[in-house]
Amino acid sequence: MHRYVIKRILLLIPVIIGVSFMIYFIMDLAPGDIITQLVGEDASEEQIMALKHQYGYDRSVFYRYGKYMLGLLHGDLGTSYITKKPVWDMYITRLPKTFWLAVGASVVAIGLSIPLGIVSAVKSGSLIDNSCMVLALLGLSMPNFWLGLLLIIEFSLNLGWVPSGGFRGFSSVILPAITIGTGHMAVMTRTTRSSMIDVIRQDYLRTARAKGVSERKVITKHAFRNAFIPILTIIGGQLCAGIGGAVITESVFSWPGVGRLIIDYVHQCDVPVVTDAIIMTTIITGVIHLAVDLLYAVVDPRIKGKYSRKGIRRVRVKKEAA
Amino acid sequence: MKKLLVSLICVFLICGFVFAGGSGEQKSASAGEIKYKDSVVCADGSQITTGDPQAINNLQHNRLFKCSHNTLVSYNTAEAKYEPELATSWEWSPDLLTLTLKLRDDVTFQNGEKFTAKDVEYSYKRIMEMNSTASSKFVGVLDHVEVVDDYTVKLVLVKPNVDWLDTLALPLASIVNQKAIEADELKGPWIGTGMWIITDLEEGDFVHMVKNDNYWGEKTETRELTLRYISESSARLIALQNGEVDVCIGPASTEKSYVLEDPNLELIEIPSATCCYFAFNTSKGPGSDENLRLALAHCINYDDVILGASSGEGTRAITNWGPITYGYYDGFGDYTYDLELAKQYLAKSAYKTLTISVKDSARLRAAQIIQANAKEIGLTINIEELEAAALTAKSAFKTAEHESMIYTLGWNSYGDDASRAYGKGSNTNKATLSDDRVMELLELGRSCTDDTQRKQYYAEIQTLNHEHAWYLPLFYTELSVAINKGVSGVIWEGHQSHDYSRIEVSL
Numbered sequence: 001m002h003r004y005v006i007k008r009i010l011l012l013i014p015v016i017i018g019v020s021f022m023i024y025f026i027m028d029l030a031p032g033d034i035i036t037q038l039v040g041e042d043a044s045e046e047q048i049m050a051l052k053h054q055y056g057y058d059r060s061v062f063y064r065y066g067k068y069m070l071g072l073l074h075g076d077l078g079t080s081y082i083t084k085k086p087v088w089d090m091y092i093t094r095l096p097k098t099f100w101l102a103v104g105a106s107v108v109a110i111g112l113s114i115p116l117g118i119v120s121a122v123k124s125g126s127l128i129d130n131s132c133m134v135l136a137l138l139g140l141s142m143p144n145f146w147l148g149l150l151l152i153i154e155f156s157l158n159l160g161w162v163p164s165g166g167f168r169g170f171s172s173v174i175l176p177a178i179t180i181g182t183g184h185m186a187v188m189t190r191t192t193r194s195s196m197i198d199v200i201r202q203d204y205l206r207t208a209r210a211k212g213v214s215e216r217k218v219i220t221k222h223a224f225r226n227a228f229i230p231i232l233t234i235i236g237g238q239l240c241a242g243i244g245g246a247v248i249t250e251s252v253f254s255w256p257g258v259g260r261l262i263i264d265y266v267h268q269c270d271v272p273v274v275t276d277a278i279i280m281t282t283i284i285t286g287v288i289h290l291a292v293d294l295l296y297a298v299v300d301p302r303i304k305g306k307y308s309r310k311g312i313r314r315v316r317v318k319k320e321a322a
Numbered sequence: 323m324k325k326l327l328v329s330l331i332c333v334f335l336i337c338g339f340v341f342a343g344g345s346g347e348q349k350s351a352s353a354g355e356i357k358y359k360d361s362v363v364c365a366d367g368s369q370i371t372t373g374d375p376q377a378i379n380n381l382q383h384n385r386l387f388k389c390s391h392n393t394l395v396s397y398n399t400a401e402a403k404y405e406p407e408l409a410t411s412w413e414w415s416p417d418l419l420t421l422t423l424k425l426r427d428d429v430t431f432q433n434g435e436k437f438t439a440k441d442v443e444y445s446y447k448r449i450m451e452m453n454s455t456a457s458s459k460f461v462g463v464l465d466h467v468e469v470v471d472d473y474t475v476k477l478v479l480v481k482p483n484v485d486w487l488d489t490l491a492l493p494l495a496s497i498v499n500q501k502a503i504e505a506d507e508l509k510g511p512w513i514g515t516g517m518w519i520i521t522d523l524e525e526g527d528f529v530h531m532v533k534n535d536n537y538w539g540e541k542t543e544t545r546e547l548t549l550r551y552i553s554e555s556s557a558r559l560i561a562l563q564n565g566e567v568d569v570c571i572g573p574a575s576t577e578k579s580y581v582l583e584d585p586n587l588e589l590i591e592i593p594s595a596t597c598c599y600f601a602f603n604t605s606k607g608p609g610s611d612e613n614l615r616l617a618l619a620h621c622i623n624y625d626d627v628i629l630g631a632s633s634g635e636g637t638r639a640i641t642n643w644g645p646i647t648y649g650y651y652d653g654f655g656d657y658t659y660d661l662e663l664a665k666q667y668l669a670k671s672a673y674k675t676l677t678i679s680v681k682d683s684a685r686l687r688a689a690q691i692i693q694a695n696a697k698e699i700g701l702t703i704n705i706e707e708l709e710a711a712a713l714t715a716k717s718a719f720k721t722a723e724h725e726s727m728i729y730t731l732g733w734n735s736y737g738d739d740a741s742r743a744y745g746k747g748s749n750t751n752k753a754t755l756s757d758d759r760v761m762e763l764l765e766l767g768r769s770c771t772d773d774t775q776r777k778q779y780y781a782e783i784q785t786l787n788h789e790h791a792w793y794l795p796l797f798y799t800e801l802s803v804a805i806n807k808g809v810s811g812v813i814w815e816g817h818q819s820h821d822y823s824r825i826e827v828s829l
Contacts, residue, residue, distance in 0.1 A: 030711070031708075031709055031711045031712030031715055032709070032710070032711020032712065032714060032715060033711075033715075036711070036714055036715075038453070038454060038455065039453060039454065039455055039457065039458055040379065040455040040458060043455075043457075043458045043749075044458065044461060044462060046461075047453055047457060047458060047461060050453055051453050054453070082371055082372075083371045083372055083525060084372070084374075084377070084507075084508065085508060090525070093524065094526070145554075149556055149557070152556075152557060152560050153560065156560060156564055157560050157563055157564050160564060163566060164557055164560045164561045164564060164566055165552055165557050165561065166527060166528070166550065166552070167527065251553050251554055252554050252557055253557065254527075254550070254551065254552040254553060254554070254557060256524060256525075256526040256527035256551075260526055260553075261526060264369060264526060269711065
């Protein structure tokens with residue numbers, strides 16, 4: 001198990017190098033530059049040259065990238081060209097807000113989709129099933145900016161229950177979490193349904209029922225646990241997407257999260273902020289996926305065996321025997 | 323299953339009730355009979371990234387710096403005159419190269435340090451060394467600062483510039499405290515002599531300020547002031563409607579009716595200093611042909627352009643000069659809409675096609691209308707839509723590659739601001755003009771103290787532009803702000819650097 005975890009973490013290194021390389025070069029190819037952002041269109045030639053020298057823009061992009069990576073290796077994420085603040089400080093201020101939004105959206109999505117998916121699978125082909133699927137389709141089809149605005153108008157403007165935007169404590173998480181969660185809910189409901197339908201038809205469930213196990217227990221304990229792995233994969237993926245930042249929802253709700261940090265600073269050509277924020281998101285995504293992989297073992301003991309050295313050896317022996 | 327669903331919904335509803343937020347506490351403070359809100363919130367669609375006035379020069383930051391810092395002089399737009407701020411009086415030397423200012427002796431910074439002439443010297447030196455947008459206003463203009471005594475300072479210029487006072491009135495020329503900056507490079511520049519102390523700045527979210535009880539000037543009843551960043555215009559207006567904010571900059575034109583229908587809100591329309599105009603690249607290609615330029619000038623239906631590009635919420639511009647800018651002149655009248663005349667000009671031109679570069683949807687719509695207008699006289703117009711940074715790079719003075727473009731310039735009030743649009747080498751000179759007479763007139767205007775004469779110089783520049791059609795003025799944009807009806811004390815500026823420092827909201 002430990003070897004597996006270490007291997008997965010080490011695999012993140014080439015991923016980070018690849019991602020940083022791509023972002024750095026894409027930012028360099030994009031039109032405009034940080035110098036214009038800093039001194040404006042009216043700057044003199046001397047000012048422009050001095051700034052180009054200061055930020056290494058009088059040298060090749062490879063030189064700048066090398067210098068940046070050297071800093072990264074020493075744990076220095078660099079300083080924003082625009083705010084002059086350490087990028088780490090800027091990122092870490094935004095991360096908790098994005099984290100709460102991602103978790104809130106996942107809670108909404110899981111809380112709605114799993115019951116709907118299970119009911120839909122159990123009552124497959126019925127009116128309830130069709131209604132659940134229509135609901136899921138609706139969630140998938142509604143654009144976030146539209147749903148977000150509708151929720152703001154109803155719950156903030158008309159009812160005055162929650163603030164319209166910004167990060168103002170728990171109450172401000174509710175509307176953006178519902179907005180993002182509704183879209184996630186749609187995908188998860190459909191996945192839960194199809195996964196449950198596959199499992200429900202298995203022989204061992206029929207055996208359990210024949211043994212007199214209650215239907216509720218059959219579904220929740222025996223069927224759902226076996227159907228959970230694909231759902232867990234989706235949850236992990238959606239949590240990663242949330243941590244990366246839901247730009248549109250963050251804009252509608254004026255949410256000071258990572259998504260808006262990246263977008264705002266892409267427009268201003270602030271390379272260190274954009275590159276670092278994406279690298280941090282890559283690392284978090286890698287860790288979440290690793291956690292999801294490890295959770296497979298908790299859900300399904302057969303997978304746990306495969307992670308251990310014995311398990312790996314057993315698989316090899318079986319292959320050789322075959 | 324039902325229980326689970328019901329409990330989930332209940333949890334959210336209860337949370338909503340328990341944690342429902344509003345505009346925070348609204349304890350009233352009495353001032354005579356009127357009661358005011360303690361905490362005021364102003365919402366804007368652009369984010370504030372720094373509290374350092376010398377690091378950046380744009381509208382949303384200027385609004386902040388007018389609250390937290392002071393300049394030596396200020397400009398009263400309504401009365402078109404300079405007023406004392408940290409300086410009590412000033413005097414020009416006969417050669418217009420030295421400006422001597424007497425300073426207030428009763429001012430302290432927000433950290434308790436006394437304000438003296440050395441702070442002026444430090445602040446202006448810092449601007450020149452910073453290499454920021456602010457520096458370009460000082461570098462090449464200010465030679466050095468001489469401290470005469472604690473409350474007298476001399477500013478020695480490189481060459482005469484009668485508009486220098488205007489630069490001193492800009493928020494970028496705010497006075498900062500050396501000790502504070504040396505102690506904390508990031509937050510030190512937040513310390514000014516203004517009415518409001520910046521306590522918290524979260525870029526992408528808000529700037530929070532509290533009232534400076536030791537402020538040297540007249541104080542407001544408000545105790546806390548927050549500038550919030552709400553990028554989406556509908557969300558910004560909703561925040562105003564439900565009382566979360568008191569000021570909403572730039573409501574969407576389609577949503578202004580909600581403001582007008584709401585008895586608690588008010589819509590303020592401010593004459594804008596922003597001009598949208600058509601710029602030909604006069605250095606090469608079709609834009610260098612005066613006949614083509616005049617052909618286009620006479621075939622454009624300007625009313626249609628205003629209707630299409632700004633939903634009719636614009637004012638026809640006769641000159642591309644700012645309407646509140648010193649030296650504005652429109653005595654030459656409008657270009658007549660005359661297709662026959664336009665055809666005659668086009669017949670004399672060697673060019674029959676022209677490309678317009680644009681960067682956003684409003685300008686794209688304007689370009690499409692012009693394209694349709696030009697078709698009627700046989701002029702083919704191609705539209706090239708570019709990303710903002712790409713267009714800036716393409717239209718830079720030295721390397722200009724564009725044939726023509728639609729540009730929007732936010733004008734300042736002083737005369738020499740024309741150097742941005744007309745000066746040789748300026749990247750805002752989108753016509754890439756280098757006409758000798760225009761350059762001479764700009765130079766004369768910059769050093770002329772005779773008001774009538776100076777206005778004549780600027781009138782001649784605008785007349786020349788009208789005759790040669792380097793720039794075709796289209797319209798002045800309209801500026802709207804939606805506010806809580808109780809808001810008072812704000813100075814609304816046409817150039818949008820509104821002064822919130824004395825804002826009060828009556829309950």
